[in-house]
Amino acid sequence: MNPNSSSLGVDVTFLLLGATAVAMFTPVVGALLRLRKPRVKSPSDAG
Amino acid sequence: MRARSARLERFGAIAQIERPRALVFVDRAYARRVLGVGDAPEEWRDPDDDGAIGKHVLSAPLEAHLQLTNRCGAGCQGCYTGASPAGNDGEWGLREWMAAIDALADAGVFHVALGGGESAALPWLADIARHARARGIVPNLTTSGLDGLDRLLGIVDLFGQINVSLDGLGATYARVRGFDGFARADAALVALRKTKREIGINVVVTRDNFDELDAIFAHARRRRLSEVELLRFKPAGRGARVYAALRCTDDQHRRFLPTILAAARRHRVRVKVDCSYTPMLAHHRPDRELLASLAVYGCTGGDFLVGAKPGGQLTACSFAAPPPPLDDHRPRADELAAYWSRPGAFGAFRSWRDAAEPCASCEYHALCRGGCRVVSAHVVGDDRAPDPECPRVVDHAGAAGARRHLPVV
Numbered sequence A: 001m002n003p004n005s006s007s008l009g010v011d012v013t014f015l016l017l018g019a020t021a022v023a024m025f026t027p028v029v030g031a032l033l034r035l036r037k038p039r040v041k042s043p044s045d046a047g
Numbered sequence B: 001m002r003a004r005s006a007r008l009e010r011f012g013a014i015a016q017i018e019r020p021r022a023l024v025f026v027d028r029a030y031a032r033r034v035l036g037v038g039d040a041p042e043e044w045r046d047p048d049d050d051g052a053i054g055k056h057v058l059s060a061p062l063e064a065h066l067q068l069t070n071r072c073g074a075g076c077q078g079c080y081t082g083a084s085p086a087g088n089d090g091e092w093g094l095r096e097w098m099a100a101i102d103a104l105a106d107a108g109v110f111h112v113a114l115g116g117g118e119s120a121a122l123p124w125l126a127d128i129a130r131h132a133r134a135r136g137i138v139p140n141l142t143t144s145g146l147d148g149l150d151r152l153l154g155i156v157d158l159f160g161q162i163n164v165s166l167d168g169l170g171a172t173y174a175r176v177r178g179f180d181g182f183a184r185a186d187a188a189l190v191a192l193r194k195t196k197r198e199i200g201i202n203v204v205v206t207r208d209n210f211d212e213l214d215a216i217f218a219h220a221r222r223r224r225l226s227e228v229e230l231l232r233f234k235p236a237g238r239g240a241r242v243y244a245a246l247r248c249t250d251d252q253h254r255r256f257l258p259t260i261l262a263a264a265r266r267h268r269v270r271v272k273v274d275c276s277y278t279p280m281l282a283h284h285r286p287d288r289e290l291l292a293s294l295a296v297y298g299c300t301g302g303d304f305l306v307g308a309k310p311g312g313q314l315t316a317c318s319f320a321a322p323p324p325p326l327d328d329h330r331p332r333a334d335e336l337a338a339y340w341s342r343p344g345a346f347g348a349f350r351s352w353r354d355a356a357e358p359c360a361s362c363e364y365h366a367l368c369r370g371g372c373r374v375v376s377a378h379v380v381g382d383d384r385a386p387d388p389e390c391p392r393v394v395d396h397a398g399a400a401g402a403r404r405h406l407p408v409v
Helices: A021-035 B027-036 B094-107 B126-134 B148-153 B171-176 B181-193 B210-222 B252-265 B275-282 B286-292 B335-339 B373-379 B391-404
Strands: A002-004 A039-041 B003-009 B010-017 B024-029 B063-067 B112-113 B138-143 B160-167 B197-207 B227-232 B270-272 B303-309
Touching: A021 B010, A021 B024, A021 B027, A021 B286, B003 B027, B010 B027, B024 B027, B024 B148, B063 B094, B063 B335, B094 B126, B094 B335, B112 B126, B126 B138, B138 B148, B148 B181, B160 B181, B171 B181, B181 B197, B197 B303, B210 B227, B210 B252, B227 B275, B252 B270, B252 B275, B252 B391, B270 B275, B275 B391, B303 B335
Parallel strands: A039 B003, B063 B112, B063 B303, B112 B138, B138 B160, B160 B197, B197 B227, B227 B270
Antiparallel strands: A002 B024, B003 B010, B010 B024
């Protein structure tokens, strides 16, 4: 899984905290995603 | 938390979260388990692509930087768009930009960054932002804060993030931009922050303001801003004329990462950097897995992001010239889907996998992607060349020069 910031650049503040903090953050984001499943769109549906 | 949408990719899927703001890249197993993706979709036909971010261009950009107008009266000496009070001939209006937003939404774009010129002065800015929201796209805005503020204050909720360009404090602002606009830009920051939390500063970093970065972070903290976004000075627009004088020195580039992280830590302000800074981050050899997990990539023009000029001309990024024509036609923003998968689309911006040395042997190359194509085009005259300001490239060129100058015995 790959958490990314939104537009206008990449957030590098996490470099202060290191891989451990990111590893701890990842399952939290995963759990939040499970709670509110976004609608998945296929690029082949575009038109 | 609010999850908005997700889209399939060859490596898996990308899900957008609005609070906390993030785009989450997941592999196929995770997409099945968490997003509920069912039977093998067409995008997943090659098993070798599973989880392989960067192996292929994305199915569509994540974001589009739309230069809604090139009208701006500020006259900054290094303006990367060469904006002027008259703007460009053939600028698009609301109808054309709404059609472009439709095309971007159909392709699966998540965000647009609206800029200029001075987009805040456009009477239809709210209409385009509302249309983006209606199509599921988050509009963000960059403004000088020098024009259109009263109207903007009434529509701040339409935007995800609003950043005010502030290239220095007090006299430094005047020295970098060529006029004294600090007090007005700062007043805009204060007024915007009174009505919205997601207000930040955009700083174009030059050799003149580098030593003031810590003070800029302190100012952001005083103003209770959500972030400081640092952009490398680019040789585009009027910036090309003053590039040699304003670009950061090699020593400043090498000190960039520790300087900004120290400032972010000291003043407890979030820091973001644009993709052109990745070579300067890699110089300090941070954990590659950590960079990948934060999606810290170098040039992602023509892949993660695209730009559009005021007349709708599609570009690989907001600093790049329109790509070479295909079949005598230069694509417009409303033609994104038709252009995106064409062979040769976006020219050099998609050629990073064929890098020359010293990029080819660099262990960060898959992340850095060879640095900024716009800088390479201006400084080297070859937009496929390694970024000449990357410390590794500077050292490599120095070593090659030393070898060339060995005396013949």
